Amino acid sequence: MSILIKTIRVAGLRGLKNIEVDLVTTTVLTGMNNTGKTSFLKAIQIALGNRQFITQDDFYISDNKNSEEILVDIKIVPVGLDGNICNDFNTDWEILFNVDKIKSDGEKSFIPIRTIISYDKIKATYKTRQYILPEWPSFENEKHEFWYQALNGVEKNFFYEEVPFFYMDAQRDILEDMKAKNSYLGKMISKIDYSKDDINQIEQQIKDLNDQAVSRSNILSIIKDTLQELDSAMDTSGGGVEITPFTKKIRDLNKGLSINYNENNDSFSMEYHGMGTRSWSSLLTLKAFINLLDSNSKTEQTPFFPILAIEEPESHLHPNAQKKLFGQIDGIKGQKIISTHSPYIAASAELFQIRNFYKNDASVSCGAINSEEFSSEDIRKIKRQVINTRGELFFSRVIIFIEGETEEQALPIFSESYFSKTPVEMGIDFAGVGGYGNYLPFMRVAEALKIPWFIFSDAEEKTKKSVKEQFIESRSTKQEAEVIIFQNDENNFEKQLIFDGYAEEIRKSILKIEISNCQTPQHRDAKIREIAAYDEDRLLQKICDSKTQYGPVIAEEIIISKKPLPPKVLDLFSKMKSLIERRDAVD
Secondary structure, eight states, X not given: OEEEEEEEEEEEETTEEEEEEEOOSEEEEEOOTTSSHHHHHHHHHHHHSOOTTOOGGGBOEETTEEOSEEEEEEEEEEEOTTSOBOSSOOHHHHHHHOTTTOEESSSOEEEEEEEEEEEETTTTEEEEEEEEOSSOOOSBOTTOOBGGGSOOOEEOOOOOTTSOEEEEOTTOOHHHHHHOTTSHHHHHXXXXXXXXXXXXXXXXXXXXXXXXXXHTOHHHHHHHHHHTTHHHHSOOOSOOOOOOSSOSSGGGGGGGOOOEEEETTEEEEGGGSOHHHHHHHHHHXXXXXXXXXXXXXXXXXXXXXXXXXXXXXXXXXXXXHHHHHHHHHHTSSSEEEEEOOOHHHHHHSOGGGEEEEEEOSSSEEEEEOOGGGSOHHHHXXXXXXXXXXXXXXXXXXXXXXXXXXXXHHHHHHHHHXXXXXXXXXXXXXEEEOSSGGGHHHHHHHHHHTTOOEEEEEOOOHHHHHHHHHHHHHTTOSSOHHHHEEEOSTTOOHHHHHHHTTOHHHHHHHHHHHHHTXXXXXXXXXXXXXXXXXXXXXXXXXXXXXXXXXXXHHHHHHHHHTTOOOOHHHHHHHHHHHHHHHHHHHHO
């Protein structure tokens, strides 16, 4: 049996006004920049690790005033070998924690720990207090009182070497680890131990190696012989001058330690490798350090459960390396909480491991995909159609789901004209779902992760019926009219453009593309006359036959014309603008 941090609650820390997050053995935090992922990792550090980083800037600001306290509650539960929560802690953990820290809800045991950081105005320092709560309060009770208003309980510090906390930020570098005695690599090297016989044998081998290196080098021999002249000027009874190209004593091995990676039979020291390799190596030294501690705990027959907070493991790594590294981290003993901006890391995780941070019009919220609510086929569709192909959606501010290729080409151009910013700058994703029957998995993911979304849909009868049915099946709490924009009855996007009066812009777009293929002036003149004679049905057929070719050109022509954007597009953008402005007011 082992343990697990099941739930963490944070109030008053940086941008985290009041949030609750349930964790699993490996939890992956996704979301846009500045949504609180790093702050959440820092909250775990406050509860379990070093708190020296705390400054006044770490206190939540509301109405231009800092909050008076930072509160972090964690709930530790017992788990079995299968990862499921057990009713009671086993004997080893029970002895370690003592019964005075273990509480019960009548069925299951748990440890509720509260950490409070406050500013001591008299001493001008930050004060930390820890408590064992009398119970695990509701996040919000029937009186609309939140968890942080519950009684603190008995003041007790919670620190155990058997539950170490490790934090790795995005700036890790194995070269710096090799220099620092307090790095995980430095700590391991400092623990290198040999028997007395081994020390004598190895140091004799080093002496022999040094003697050979000097005697076989004309330059080193000359230097040694010349330096021997020091004996005549110094009153010493020493043994003369020694030159040691290799470290002389076992205790000094770490000073000359280098790490080399071989490539095509050539060996390159770490200085010649890029930041990706150096960052990856630093993470793997942490894994080695934890393996060492785990081995020691087994030898001493003591419980051991490390907790790791890792920022952006993908730093400087290509996609395949990111996927491989995630598997290596997932295999480390203990509990891992990873913040990432990588769609490849997110796609490598299981659905139940993902927690998405989103800043809405109230505060930062956290969404999760409850895979137990879905059938195996539903999960397969979500993984195949959404996670594996559109992993960037985890880091979106707003998502617009569309079915057609013309919309996917044209809407980003319209959006840039309307908002005077690119969709990328605004965190807007226009996601093609590959057909009107494929909206459901996308809606489910966006709903679970609490990312705002809209559907911009064609309005043929079968399309409209299918979209409405999928919306109902998604169990969204939103109103259909709030999030789904249909074209006028029976129109697809292309037909709606003609209906809205953009036939001339469509004609110009076709002409631009067709003329570029004309070889002679006569051919060009004939093509101009031909296109000028197209009626609306022929225009529609032409652009529907080559949607990806005409979509962006038509959008550009409409903008050049100075006409208002299509009404349905304006309806969509107006809804998006209202949502974005509410969030910006919070920022």
